[in-house]
Amino acid sequence: MSKIFETPLYPYERHPDQTAETPIRRKVVIVGAGPIGLAAAIDLAQQGVEAIVLDDNDKVSFGSRAICFAKRPLEILDRLGAGKPMVEKGVEWDVGKVFFDDRQVYEFNLLPEDGHEFPAFINLQQYYFEEYLVRRVHELQDAGAPIEIRGRNKVLKVEDKGDHTVLHVDTPEGPYDLEADWLIACDGAGSPIRSMLGLDFVGRVFEDNFLIADVIMDADFPTERWFWFDPPFNRGQSALLHKQPDGVWRIDLQLGWDIDKEEEKKPENVIPRLKAMLGDDVKFDLEWVSIYTFQCRRMEKFRQGRVLFAGDAAHQVSPFGARGANSGLQDTDNLIWKLKLVMEGKASESLLDTYDTERVHGADENILNSSRSTDFITPKSEMSRVLRDAVLDLSEHYDFARPLVNSGRLSVPCTYDGSPLNSADALDGPERTRPGSPCPDVPLKDGYLLPKLADKFTLLTIDADAPDEIEEDGITVTRLALSTREDPSQLLKDRYLGDAPSGVYLIRPDQHVAARRPSYDEKLFRAAIRRATGKE
Amino acid sequence: MSETLILSPNLEQADDFYADLLAAHEGLTKAESDALNARLVLVLANHIGNRAILTEALAAAAPKPTEG
Numbered sequence: 001m002s003k004i005f006e007t008p009l010y011p012y013e014r015h016p017d018q019t020a021e022t023p024i025r026r027k028v029v030i031v032g033a034g035p036i037g038l039a040a041a042i043d044l045a046q047q048g049v050e051a052i053v054l055d056d057n058d059k060v061s062f063g064s065r066a067i068c069f070a071k072r073p074l075e076i077l078d079r080l081g082a083g084k085p086m087v088e089k090g091v092e093w094d095v096g097k098v099f100f101d102d103r104q105v106y107e108f109n110l111l112p113e114d115g116h117e118f119p120a121f122i123n124l125q126q127y128y129f130e131e132y133l134v135r136r137v138h139e140l141q142d143a144g145a146p147i148e149i150r151g152r153n154k155v156l157k158v159e160d161k162g163d164h165t166v167l168h169v170d171t172p173e174g175p176y177d178l179e180a181d182w183l184i185a186c187d188g189a190g191s192p193i194r195s196m197l198g199l200d201f202v203g204r205v206f207e208d209n210f211l212i213a214d215v216i217m218d219a220d221f222p223t224e225r226w227f228w229f230d231p232p233f234n235r236g237q238s239a240l241l242h243k244q245p246d247g248v249w250r251i252d253l254q255l256g257w258d259i260d261k262e263e264e265k266k267p268e269n270v271i272p273r274l275k276a277m278l279g280d281d282v283k284f285d286l287e288w289v290s291i292y293t294f295q296c297r298r299m300e301k302f303r304q305g306r307v308l309f310a311g312d313a314a315h316q317v318s319p320f321g322a323r324g325a326n327s328g329l330q331d332t333d334n335l336i337w338k339l340k341l342v343m344e345g346k347a348s349e350s351l352l353d354t355y356d357t358e359r360v361h362g363a364d365e366n367i368l369n370s371s372r373s374t375d376f377i378t379p380k381s382e383m384s385r386v387l388r389d390a391v392l393d394l395s396e397h398y399d400f401a402r403p404l405v406n407s408g409r410l411s412v413p414c415t416y417d418g419s420p421l422n423s424a425d426a427l428d429g430p431e432r433t434r435p436g437s438p439c440p441d442v443p444l445k446d447g448y449l450l451p452k453l454a455d456k457f458t459l460l461t462i463d464a465d466a467p468d469e470i471e472e473d474g475i476t477v478t479r480l481a482l483s484t485r486e487d488p489s490q491l492l493k494d495r496y497l498g499d500a501p502s503g504v505y506l507i508r509p510d511q512h513v514a515a516r517r518p519s520y521d522e523k524l525f526r527a528a529i530r531r532a533t534g535k536e
Numbered sequence: 537m538s539e540t541l542i543l544s545p546n547l548e549q550a551d552d553f554y555a556d557l558l559a560a561h562e563g564l565t566k567a568e569s570d571a572l573n574a575r576l577v578l579v580l581a582n583h584i585g586n587r588a589i590l591t592e593a594l595a596a597a598a599p600k601p602t603e604g
Contacts, residue, residue, distance in 0.1 A: 389571065389574075390571055394575055394579070401582075404578070
């Protein structure tokens, strides 16, 4: 059977840059055609900025890898023109079950909130995710957008020249040099670019290994997330079962620290473990096996002059929280509009330092949550195990203990509280839309709110007057006028006004709130625009 | 509820409570007793709820440096 991850999606082709007499200078070069690199390139190209993606491979990633995508990243992907096919293909789920020893201790329902275009979570193999992004790249190419993926282009050396970088790139036909005004490194947790620049990746490695397997089976397990603590089939350890599209199931089995990884990966050792878990009578095929070690690390700074780091290259978290690829997509969402303004001369380079400030804040939040989940899932002292087991025992009988059970705190979008781009909150409105927050979606009479806020600065007025357009030092802000008189679900009022009678929001191109007030005030909103673009 | 941790005598029938506490552990192995204590701490912590008081309680119960 030919699988999607075995087919070259962007095969090597010679590019004229390779035979140029002097190295060609490109606007933005992105290293890594994984989910984050592709998202960055699409974001740039659909706004008319040249983006060249280099990847040392020519296929999508092998095995399912990242499988759980949350609402906010799906909204970002929708802005990039790829969110809807992912939701159509993906598996939606709301119910989770927690088992301890040989019994179910409780069941939960995520009870997703109404009035959003996108679901709380979908499960989708990373290879599909990447395939849809590559498809979107081809769509943009067909429409004449300046975007390319150069397969089997491996960066061997990077030189920081202050106002640009020089890349020494190897190909099947030999090496060439390429210059980049801006370099975005999306080359994964082992980031070669990071190593070549001699930058640190500091954090905590948890002494535990997990076996991760994709199995194809026709089984009547429901579409739920099942998590086991100390089950009979994996004593003293944990296990996870989660459904993906195409009858593929993801199984994670904790193995402990002192193991032989190569031995454990062999099918003759994996299959008996899976049989013990699934039962002898369940027929399954093993599609992919891997072993990983939990770790939580990040770079000290995500910006190093003209080199910007995003995704796992910048920060790494343990799984079980949908915080890896999901946070990487929030990185590029945050970065690209800033980079575009800087490249157009509409903001100073220092605006890019706020990419570092805001996304380091996001990474720290993810690392904190992920470390706590890991401490619960893999207790490292006798007493931490006693307390963990006490929580699980109590959770079977009493509601109060259930919030303490931590089998992964599922990713929620990051609010940039305290960001230098925020103006002080001047509206007595809902907490969830305070400055720094990602805008929650709302159903309107003609579709949803978020697509109307894409890619540009927006002045959202709700029952308030304002000019249709404001121009402030090169930044154009377009008004979107809404009214609670046309708010059948009442959710516009609930999410953006609360008890306030009216509101005016300045919304960034990444759909985060920069400022809000009860009414339009020209002087104050012009100041807010300057502030949101790093000018005061 | 009081906003600070009570560290003056506050138990109703202190001797009876103490006897109940010992009785709850009677006949248990060390592991079972540790588990009981852990569950008891969690039940009581949930009842208190207040983060500031729990922080004070953790500090009050922490090992004290021996004098001299």
